[in-house]
Amino acid sequence: MNNFQYVRAEGLDGAARFVAGHVGAKFIGGGTNLVDLMKYNVEKPSSLVDLNRLSMRDVSELPDGGLRIGALVTNSDVAYHPTVSTRYPLLSRAILAGASAQLRNKATTGGNLLQRTRCVYFYDTATPCNKREPGTGCPAKEGINRTLAILGTSVSCIATHPSDMCVALGALGAVVQVTGPGGSRSIPFEQFHRLPGDHPEIDTTLAADEIITSVDLPRTGFAGHSAYIKVRDRQSYAFALVSVAAGLEVADGVIAKAGVALGGVAHKPWRNPQLEQELLVGRPANRDTYHEFQRALLAGAQGFGENDFKLKLAPVTVVRALEQAAHEGEQA
Amino acid sequence: MNTHLIGTDVNRIDGPAKVSGAAKYAAEFFASDMLYAVVVSGAIAHGEVDSIDTAAAMKVPGAMEVFSHKNRPHMAWFNKSYLDEDAPTDGKPLRPLYDEKIHHSGQPVALCVAETFEAARAMSRLVEVSYKALTHQTDMTFAVQEAKKVEKSNRAGIEPPPKNRGNSAQAYADAPVKLAKGYLSPTEIHNPIELFATTVVVNEDETMTIYDKTQSVSNSQLLVCNALGLYKDDVRVESPFVGGAFGSALRPQYQLILATMAAKALKRSVRLTLTRDQMFTLSHRPETLQEIRLGADTDGTLLAMHNESLQATSRYENYFEVIANWSGLSYLCENATMEEKTVSMDISTPGDMRAPGAVQGVWAIETAMDELAIATGRDPVDLRLQNYAEKDQNHDKKYSSKELKACYAQGAAMFRWNERKPTPRTERRGTALVGRGMAGGVWESPQMPASAKATLAPDGTLTIASGTADIGTGTYTVMAILAGEALGLPLAKVIVKLGDSELPVAPLEGGSWTVSSVGTAVTEACKAVAEKVFKLASGLDDSPLKHASFKDVEFVNERISLRSDAAKFVTLAAALASGDGEPIAEKTKAGPNFLKQHGYKSYTHSAVFAEVEVDEDFGTVSVCRVVSAIAGGRIINHEAARSQILGGVVWGIGMALQEQAETDHQFGRIMNHNLAEYHVSVNADVHDIEVIFVKEEDNIVNPIGAKGLGEIGLVGVAAAIGNAIYNATGKRIRELPITLDKLI
Known part of the structure; x- marks a missing residue:
């Protein structure tokens, strides 16, 4: 860890202006990922602007019936919030499938969105990594890639986004509210994270001096029919090899609405709303439907050796999650 | 009463x-003149340090010194000065910062010393090291050609294979039932929670009190005195509490020599704590490949046994552990051949890790015995009883005690082994296949x-x-x-x-x-x-x-x-x-009382029974139940004994399903060097575990009749789980760990 300046943010504007005006300055929330990366010499911020004293700790109802989760609300507080667990159980389940109780108590909503990949090369400064040091190369493609992406990869990067929470937010169709020196804007969740392309060093569409202020959930959250399935190498404290967040609205055995996102397979939560409209909505809630959908959703998936098994695992996980969501609440 | x-x-x-x-560990002792040291680890697997630029590091406020091979204080010349009590006697132990040569990735190349830990760590990021890399080999599958046969012991108690018994090749050729398979076990890392650390307190009279994480204060004292030319009377080594070691601290690790060298040179007390990723550069359980051939009669009676074992070691020390011998020890078989080979690679020297050698050796033979049970249609417990040995087959000596039959019987009863369905894939619970398996375990009790x-x-x-x-x-x-x-x-x-x-x-x-x-x-x-x-x-x-x-x-x-x-x-x-x-x-x-013990060998034994649920879509395994029945002589502290076995079973679950160091062979470097990516079992992976101590009286093993229990709890667990997975799925996985990708 290198020396850095510590600045306590007193207001959103001042914090954003400070980061805009100082090269290498970064915001810090819970610090559960950033501080680790600083210890590994991967992140080397010149200054840390601490957002924790700002008032973004509320969960509140929005006029349109949606729910606003302040950027500083901890993962634990979101997961156990009564409104979240009753109206958006998918989100609660996804959060509780991740990390450990201690980490969830510290990690924030905004910070969770900004987690960086767990690719082992990204973490080890003795090896090349295009995400850490653009242009140095990607050893993962022919190396250790068991946990890495099968969809949306590029020549320069096959990293995955590690969050569980974001997979649920993707399926729910959340909106990220941000503010910065250029003003405030709303970013639909699918547009928040990006694919690696030629710039794997950039994970999101958030500007360096923009601050996430809240994550807004839509009015309905698949309260009756949802499932989060996380397949991993041990039953807790492991990142997803494949995870699926599935939400359905079902009427008379027919799907009325659907949201399905995958984790552990791409540089961002993997979702395709158009395919949900075409292949799920209006179709009977059964295995045939789910299989046809997963084939389309996962079309073009490509393995890199160690992670070839995900090509088999992802389809069955999508189908299982949809089945489980459809049958939620039924007696076994 | x-x-x-x-x-x-x-x-x-x-x-x-x-x-x-109140219990203080090596890194918790303090002195008012304390300096802090941080190790800079090398990035390449083989070659030389070409240059080291310390200018930027020395500009960090509080910087004291950057030691490297270029400016290090005097260290002993002779190889024998670096031989600790557990070192292979024919090797050349690693000498930290001795010269520019790099023998493995992560080898220390510099030591930053400063007034504060933070300054020393900041310095370590600013030391610029360049290398002259040579080609390296860390992939055992490509290094096999260079394998060397183990001919003689180079560490006390670590024996080469015994002489062949009978004619195993002929007996195998003639056997009606044949089984020939390879069993691969990965590199594993000890990973005790306490990081390796040494605090050297320089006393007013210039003597030193060294607080070291070690499994032997006398071994640490011996090494540091020999390597740095110190007198035993001037060096006191203390290690009152150790936060786990599992064998990794049997040999003093490099932070001991480095911290003491810095303290001696700077005449100040020094504390040096390694990082978690540096813990992956010290010692490890070696990767092994065992080629096993079993020949048997149609009723399962063993006619021939053959184990050709290969284990990875470093180029600077021909460390090996006893692996193949466990195959020939425990079952009655007149024709047996065991062969041990090492293959030298550009890796750090492996080290003893909880039940070294037996963990891999027993896993392979107990898996093979399960395969033989399937091939001959015998119940796995019955097959073991049929081939039960009343004498140590390798040494042809009597056991001082062996209540393994009681372990089989009591373990099977508590586990309700009779409920097992012999045909795989016959029992389901929801979306999971259910399977049951068992294995025997053995470890020496010297x-x-x-x-x-x-x-x-x-x-x-x-x-x-x-x-x-x-x-x-x-x-x-x-x-x-x-x-x-x-x-x-x-x-x-x-x-x-x-x-x-x-x-x-x-x-x-x-x-x-x-x-x-x-x-x-x-x-x-x-x-x-x-x-x-x-x-x-x-x-x-x-x-x-x-x-x-x-x-x-x-x-x-x-x-x-x-x-x-x-x-x-x-x-x-x-x-x-x-x-x-x-x-x-x-x-x-x-x-030991040689008169009394003459003609006998002493071992602890176990029978392990495991039940698993395997989700067939996902390949995920849940070990829902384990019963471990132990014959371990007289039990002194029942509570601690039970804890030892529970801990061994938990470790065995990790060995079966999770543990492996993942090496990138392009860089010759272990890459999952932290506890997030190097998986061991967590609480959620551990379900019902029952421990039985069967009655075992032994007045030969030692006067108190007790046998050590630190290792036996782990031996056999991975095989029992693997055998249960076979019973559930019909899939035989001969490569550990049994991760989900191997089952889908």
Whole structure:
């Protein structure tokens, strides 16, 4: 860890202006990922602007019936919030499938969105990594890639986004509210994270001096029919090899609405709303439907050796999650 | 009623100190002149350091020095100066910062020393190292051609394979049932939670007190004195508490030499703590490939056994552990061939890790035996009973005791083994396939020479002292129990001192021999004290023991009583009051009784039964139930013994399903070097575990009849789980760990 300046943010504007005006300055929330990366010499911020004293700790109802989760609300507080667990159980389940109780108590909503990949090369400064040091190369493609992406990869990067929470937010169709020196804007969740392309060093569409202020959930959250399935190498404290967040609205055995996102397979939560409209909505809630959908959703998936098994695992996980969501609440 | 301690459930006597933070570990000792050191680890697997630029590092406020091979203080020239007690005698141990040569990735290349830890760490990021890389090999599959046969022992107790028995090739060729398979086990890392650390306190007279994470203070003292030219009298090594080691601290690690070198050069106290990723550069369980061939009659009677074992080692030390031999040890078979080979690669030297060699060797043979059971249609327990050996087959010696049949029987009963469906894929629970499997386990139970001192104060307080270590296994407590039992004292009156090079010398704390070896020394020292106390007691006026001899009395409840009539006694207080007011102190050195042990070999045994649920879509395995039945001689502290076995089973779940160091062979570097990516079992992976200790009397193994339990709990677990997975799925996985990708 290198020396850095510590600045306590007193207001959103001042914090954003400070980061805009100082090269290498970064915001810090819970610090559960950033501080680790600083210890590994991967992140080397010149200054840390601490957002924790700002008032973004509320969960509140929005006029349109949606729910606003302040950027500083901890993962634990979101997961156990009564409104979240009753109206958006998918989100609660996804959060509780991740990390450990201690980490969830510290990690924030905004910070969770900004987690960086767990690719082992990204973490080890003795090896090349295009995400850490653009242009140095990607050893993962022919190396250790068991946990890495099968969809949306590029020549320069096959990293995955590690969050569980974001997979649920993707399926729910959340909106990220941000503010910065250029003003405030709303970013639909699918547009928040990006694919690696030629710039794997950039994970999101958030500007360096923009601050996430809240994550807004839509009015309905698949309260009756949802499932989060996380397949991993041990039953807790492991990142997803494949995870699926599935939400359905079902009427008379027919799907009325659907949201399905995958984790552990791409540089961002993997979702395709158009395919949900075409292949799920209006179709009977059964295995045939789910299989046809997963084939389309996962079309073009490509393995890199160690992670070839995900090509088999992802389809069955999508189908299982949809089945489980459809049958939620039924007696076994 | 007589109060006895042995065999009861005794809480750790050091528990309160540990949970309150009073127990200090190597990195927690402090001196007012303390400097802090951080190691810079090398990035390449093989080659040389070309240049080191320390200018930027030395500009960090508080920087003291950057040591490298270019400016290091004097170190010994001769190879033998670096041989610690557990080093292969024919190797060239790694000398940290000795020269520019790089032997493995992560090898220390510089040491940054500063006034604060933060400054030293900042310095370590600014040291610019460039390398001249040479080609390296870390992939065992490509290095196999260079394998060398193990011909002779190069570490005490580590034997090359025994001579061939009979003609296994012919017997195999003639056998009606044949099985020939390869079994691959990965590199595993010890990963004790306590990081390796050394605090060197430079005293006013320039002597040093070194607090080191070690399984032997005398071994650390030996190495650091030889390597750095220090006198034993000037170096005291203490290691009162060790936060887990599992064998990784049997050999002193490089932070000991580096911290002491810096302290000596700078004449200041120094603390050096390694990082978690550096813990992956010290020592590891070697990767192994075992080619096993079994020939059997149609009823499962073994006719031929063959194990050709290959294990990875470093280029600078031909470390090896006993792997193939476990195949030929435990089952009756007239024709057996065992072969051990090592393959040298550009990796750090492997080291002993909990049940070294047996963990891999028993996993392979016990998996193969399950395959033989399937091939011959026999029940796996019956097949083992049919081939049961009443003698150690490798040494052709009697067992001092072997209650393995009781383990099979009691384990099977508790597990309800009779509910197992022999045909795979016949039982389901929801979306999961259910399977049951079992395996046997075996580990040696040797006794080593050890010394201890017992001092009984006039107030009846007993102090036990020995240089052995408590690595979390409960050594403090077990010694207190043995001492209290010998002198009839409650635990509250027994003080135990361990982990100090000024205390009586004990062997390395490992090999499951500490209770057997140090426990015997403690018992004998206490017996010598007891004899003196008896003299005082029988010498009292009107002593009811006047005409008794020592063997006629027992020490119970702080009394010396006649065995024949407990109502006739002298209290310990009365006996001591008649003494000269000085403590009664006895130091003993105990060793194996060769006359008694001649012709015998001693082992602990186990039978492990496991039930798994396997989700067929996901390949995920849940180990829902394990029963481990142990034959481990006399149990001294039932609670700690049970904990040892529980811990071994948990480790076995990790070994079966999760543990492996992942090496990128392009860089020759272990990449999952942290506890997020190197997986061991977490609480959610661990379900019901039952432990049974079967009755096993053994008056040959050592005078106290106890066998060490530190390792046996792990041996056999991975095979039992793998066999259960086969029973559930019909899939036989011969490559550990059994991760989900191997099952879908």
